[in-house]
Amino acid sequence: MKLAVVCANGKAGKLIVKEAVERGLDVTAVVRGENQTVASQVLRKDLFDLTKEDLKDFDVVVDAFGAWSEDVLPQHSTSLKHLCDLLSKTDIRLCVVGGAGSLYVNKEHTIQVMDGPDFPEIFKPLAKAQGKALEELRQRDDVLWTFVSPAGDFQADGERTGKYISAGEELTLNEKGESIISYADYAIAMVDEITKGNHIQKRISVVRE
Numbered sequence: 001m002k003l004a005v006v007c008a009n010g011k012a013g014k015l016i017v018k019e020a021v022e023r024g025l026d027v028t029a030v031v032r033g034e035n036q037t038v039a040s041q042v043l044r045k046d047l048f049d050l051t052k053e054d055l056k057d058f059d060v061v062v063d064a065f066g067a068w069s070e071d072v073l074p075q076h077s078t079s080l081k082h083l084c085d086l087l088s089k090t091d092i093r094l095c096v097v098g099g100a101g102s103l104y105v106n107k108e109h110t111i112q113v114m115d116g117p118d119f120p121e122i123f124k125p126l127a128k129a130q131g132k133a134l135e136e137l138r139q140r141d142d143v144l145w146t147f148v149s150p151a152g153d154f155q156a157d158g159e160r161t162g163k164y165i166s167a168g169e170e171l172t173l174n175e176k177g178e179s180i181i182s183y184a185d186y187a188i189a190m191v192d193e194i195t196k197g198n199h200i201q202k203r204i205s206v207v208r209e
Contacts, residue, residue, distance in 0.1 A: 101127025
């Protein structure tokens, strides 16, 4: 299986590359600058400069794009649209590193995590930008996409337990009542989805067991 990880130098991207390489996948890191991952194959190119020709030989493309400052938050939508346009009407799957703010907290799917009174104001712009990108992605029936949301407490330096619960559109708690997952365990879940492809044109979520 040939895998491209776009924005591979990011915290999530690097761990997804590492997990995939350790499982024997043929991994290419797509980065703007010097490669900081364990991938031996590298494509040095900005996401927005990628072409159909660049991606045509891959089985799966991972979108690990992240934008944090308010002036570039719209790029969550524009970058995802660009990748979707490149992969439109192909057999290449697109797996997207998503956020938790857009997960639902009721069965009617009318209230999201970001709507809650305890949701930090500082993270609302990011959550809204990622949620908007997801809603736009849902309109793409021409792309084999999967959007993977982490748990609410997404820990960059958390331990790799190797155990996680795969869930759906609603915020899910583990047996301890926690919504938590490390980037390392998230990478395991993402690579599982990459290799199995069980959730085409769906959003799923993952939480530490």
